[in-house]
Amino acid sequence: MGFLFQQQAQRGVLLSDSLCFLSAYPLMKEKLPLSIMEGQKADSVKVYHDLAPFFLRNNMVDFSLNDVRVRLNLIYDFSAGRDFIDTIGYSRGEKLYTNRRGAWLQVNFKERAYVESGFYETQAFLPKYLQRLAQEDSLNIFPGFGRVKPYRTEGVDYNMAFSVFRVKIKPDFTVALGYGKHKVGNGYRSLLWSDGMFCYPYLEYALQKGNFRIMHVWSVMQNMRRLPLGDTPESLFERKGGSFSMVSYMPKPWLEFSIFESTIWNRYRKNEIGSPDLLYYSPIPLSGLTQFNSSRNKSTVGLDFNLRLKKKMLLYGQSSLVYSNENTLAWNRQLGIQIFQFLVPNLDVNVEMNQIAPHAYSQSFQVANGVHMNQNIGHPLENCKEKLLRISYRYSRWMVNAKLNLINQVVARPIIDGFEYGDRSLSQWEIQASYWFNPKTNSQIFIQYADRIDAYSYTNEDFGYHSAWLSLGIRSNLHANYQDF
Numbered sequence: 001m002g003f004l005f006q007q008q009a010q011r012g013v014l015l016s017d018s019l020c021f022l023s024a025y026p027l028m029k030e031k032l033p034l035s036i037m038e039g040q041k042a043d044s045v046k047v048y049h050d051l052a053p054f055f056l057r058n059n060m061v062d063f064s065l066n067d068v069r070v071r072l073n074l075i076y077d078f079s080a081g082r083d084f085i086d087t088i089g090y091s092r093g094e095k096l097y098t099n100r101r102g103a104w105l106q107v108n109f110k111e112r113a114y115v116e117s118g119f120y121e122t123q124a125f126l127p128k129y130l131q132r133l134a135q136e137d138s139l140n141i142f143p144g145f146g147r148v149k150p151y152r153t154e155g156v157d158y159n160m161a162f163s164v165f166r167v168k169i170k171p172d173f174t175v176a177l178g179y180g181k182h183k184v185g186n187g188y189r190s191l192l193w194s195d196g197m198f199c200y201p202y203l204e205y206a207l208q209k210g211n212f213r214i215m216h217v218w219s220v221m222q223n224m225r226r227l228p229l230g231d232t233p234e235s236l237f238e239r240k241g242g243s244f245s246m247v248s249y250m251p252k253p254w255l256e257f258s259i260f261e262s263t264i265w266n267r268y269r270k271n272e273i274g275s276p277d278l279l280y281y282s283p284i285p286l287s288g289l290t291q292f293n294s295s296r297n298k299s300t301v302g303l304d305f306n307l308r309l310k311k312k313m314l315l316y317g318q319s320s321l322v323y324s325n326e327n328t329l330a331w332n333r334q335l336g337i338q339i340f341q342f343l344v345p346n347l348d349v350n351v352e353m354n355q356i357a358p359h360a361y362s363q364s365f366q367v368a369n370g371v372h373m374n375q376n377i378g379h380p381l382e383n384c385k386e387k388l389l390r391i392s393y394r395y396s397r398w399m400v401n402a403k404l405n406l407i408n409q410v411v412a413r414p415i416i417d418g419f420e421y422g423d424r425s426l427s428q429w430e431i432q433a434s435y436w437f438n439p440k441t442n443s444q445i446f447i448q449y450a451d452r453i454d455a456y457s458y459t460n461e462d463f464g465y466h467s468a469w470l471s472l473g474i475r476s477n478l479h480a481n482y483q484d485f
Contacts, residue, residue, distance in 0.1 A: 003188070004436075004477065006025065006186075006480075007392070009027055009032055010022060010186065010338060010340075011340050011348075013308070014312060014313075014314060014340065015311055017253050017311065019253050020032060021248050022306055023185065023213075023256055023258045023306065024182065024184050024246060024248075024258075025183040025195065028206075058438075059440050059441075060073045061073075067109065068107065068108070068109055069107070069108045071105070071106040072105050073103070073104045073441045074102070074441075074476075075100075075101075075102040075103065075104050075441060075476045075478055076475060077099075077473065077474075077476070078100070078475070079097065079471050079473025079474070079475060080095070080471065080473060081095075081096040081469050081470050081472065081473075082095060084468045084469065085467055096124075096126065096469060096471060097124065097125055098122065098123075098124040098125075098473070099122065100122040100124075101122075102119050102120040103119065104116075104118035104441070105117045111168065112167065112168050113165070113166065113167045114165075114166045115164070115166075116162075116163060116166075117161075117162070117164075118161070118162050118163070118478070119162070120159055120160045122142075122145070122158050122159060123151045123157050124142075124151075124155060124156055124158075125154060126156060127469050129452060129454065129465055129467050130142070130143075132465075134148045140374065141198070141224075141373055141374050142156060142158045143375065143482050143483055143485075144196055144198065144480070144482060145158045145160045146158060146160060146198040146373050147373070160199060161179065161199070162178075162179060162181075162199055163178055164177070164178030164179075164180055165177050165178065166178075173207050173208075174206050175203075175205045176202075176204040177202075177204075178201075178202055179201050180202070181197070181199055181200075182202075183195040184246065184258075185304050185316065185318050186306050186314060186316040186336075186338070187316055187318070187354075188336075188350065188388055189334065189352070189354055189379050189386070190379075191302070191319075191320055191332045191354065191356065191379050192244075192300065192302045192304065194376070194378050194379070195479070195480050196482040197373065197375040197377060200219045200221055200242065201219065202218060202220075203217070203218045203219075204216065204217045205283070211250045211251060212249055213248040213249075213250075214245070214247050214248075214285050215245060215248075216243070216244075216283060216285050217244050217245070218241070218242075218243050218280070218281075219242040219244075220239060221239065222237045222240065222373060223238040223239075223240070223367070223371065223374075224237060224374050225237065225238045238367065239267060240265060240276075240368060241265030241267060241276035242262070242263070242265065243280060243288055244260065244262035245261055245262075245286055245288065246261075246304070247259050247285050253308070254307065254309070255305075255307055255308070256306050257303065257304065258304040259286065259301075259303060260300075260301070260302040260303065260304055260320075261286050261288045261289045261299065261300065261301050261302070262288065262299070262302075263280075263288035263297055263298065263299040263300070264298045264369065264370055265277060265280045265297050266296050266297055266367050267367070277296070277297065279291070289301055292321075297368050298322070298363065298368045298369060298370055299322075299323070300320050300322045303318065303320075304316075304317075305317055305318075312340045313338070313340070314337065314338040314339075314340075315336075316334075316335075316336050316337070316338070317333070317336065318332075318334040319331070319334070320332045320360075320378075322359075322361075328358065328359050330357035330359055330360040331357055332354075332355065334353065335352070335353050336352035336388075337350070337352075338350045346393060346395065347392075347393045348392045349390070349391050350388070350390040351388070351389055352386075352387075352389075354384075354386040355386075356378075356379045356381060356382050356386075357383065358382055360376075361376040361378060381407065382409075383409055383411075384408060384409035385409075386405065386407045388403070388404070389403070389404045391403075397435055398433075398435055398436075399432075399435070399444075400431070400433050400434075402429070402430065402432075404427075404428070404429045405426065405427070405429070406427055407425070407426040408423065408425055408426075409423070409424040410422075411423070411456065413458070422456055422457050424454070424455070425453075425455045425457075426452070426455075427452070427453045428452040428484045429450070430448060430449070430450040431448070431449055432446055432447070433448075434446035434447075438476075442476055442477045443474070443475070443476040444474070444476075446472065446475065447470075447471070448472070449468075449469070449470050450467075450469055451467070451468045452465075452466070452467045452468070452484075453465075453466050454466075
């Protein structure tokens with residue numbers, strides 16, 4: 001369930017000192033110490049009306065038939081706000097709003113199988129920088145939610161569906177078929193495989209034996225480039241194979257490290273579409289490393305670790321190497337620390353630093369680049385350094401969250417005889433107060449203020465964008481949403 005669930009899972013695992021792997025999300029709930037996790041443990045909130053549990057702690061529909069349990073909830077984001085600064089060119093002025101509706105179905109078949117399905121449908125008027133990202137900069141996506149189409153001239157319309165069918169073959173061996181996302185790592189960002197990109201079809205298996213865990217995922221990725229028009233009324237997008245696998249080891253309950261590899265598989269030969277190389281179908285973990293120096297496919301090798309200290313600190317990091325067809329070797333790295341109960345109870349602090357090399361994901365050979373639906377498979381930017389600070393405080397179900405991003409990036413823009421390189425400096429801070437009224441759907445009533453300064457400097461020109469907006473509303477946060485890059 002997005003950032004909050006990840007944070008509560010980390011906190012619970014540290015307190016329980018259990019042998020629980022945290023390197024890959026989504027996590028298997030039966031492996032987590034749910035009895036001490038906020039939002040999962042028995043609720044202590046007092047209620048004074050018969051209808052109160054329906055809103056504060058229960059699923060909208062929840063019933064069991066023999067060994068089958070069915071849960072159904074509405075998911076939503078109804079919010080409105082005002083942009084105070086960057087409103088030039090908007091006939092609607094400074095008004096912002098989001099109207100998102102959806103549903104989320106979960107079905108458990110005893111402890112052997114699990115089915116999940118859900119969808120969102122959204123219309124929104126966005127801050128100007130997100131509008132540029134979605135429409136004016138030819139990205140044509142809303143971060144994490146895929147393609148957009150115009151809505152009332154200045155708005156956007158986008159949607160997302162997700163599903164999974166997961167079967168427990170044996171107590172420590174599961175297989176899943178789905179359409180959704182994964183995340184590798186314990187940070188706010190993932191440099192290896194991020195949930196910041198759009199959903200994709202996938203087949204996954206995970207095997208845990210003692211201190212070892214193996215996970216392998218096959219997926220279908222796509223570029224937002226059209227194929228030549230065929231028999232369908234609308235030309236299809238260019239597709240490619242994707243896979244990643246990781247082998248994790250926990251020698252002690254306080255130390256976990258993983259070897260990771262991902263490969264984007266080219267499906268084209270002599271400009272004709274076909275199947276990926278036979279090795280794409282290999283179930284052997286880390287077999288994609290054979291493509292590391294390939295001129296046809298794009299492979300990444302990485303390391304991920306987390307060190308759990310004194311039941312209240314999580315030191316984590318990632319490092320990856322990528323060889324692109326630009327004849328460059330990209331080295332990316334991350335280091336961060338999450339401190340729970342910092343100085344006072346329920347005050348959490350997260351500090352993170354990321355450095356991303358040029359061509360870490362993109363390359364001119366687009367049929368095998370590390371990009372899905374115009375979004376990088378890892379960090380959303382390249383050729384940049386990022387510093388991140390997050391602070392959160394919780395009292396009962398009342399929460400205050402603050403975040404600061406500082407990004408310095410080398411950027412390029414086309415000129416007559418090639419490209420001109422310049423510097424970009426991004427500063428974005430946000431503060432949010434909320435009431436977490438239903439943990440079952442991670443639903444909150446919130447008010448949020450954000451300020452963003454995005455400055456560019458080239459040889460003969462300096463320019464930038466400044467946005468500051470206030471929003472309030474009610475929403476359920478099932479998926480992480482990254483809008484700070």
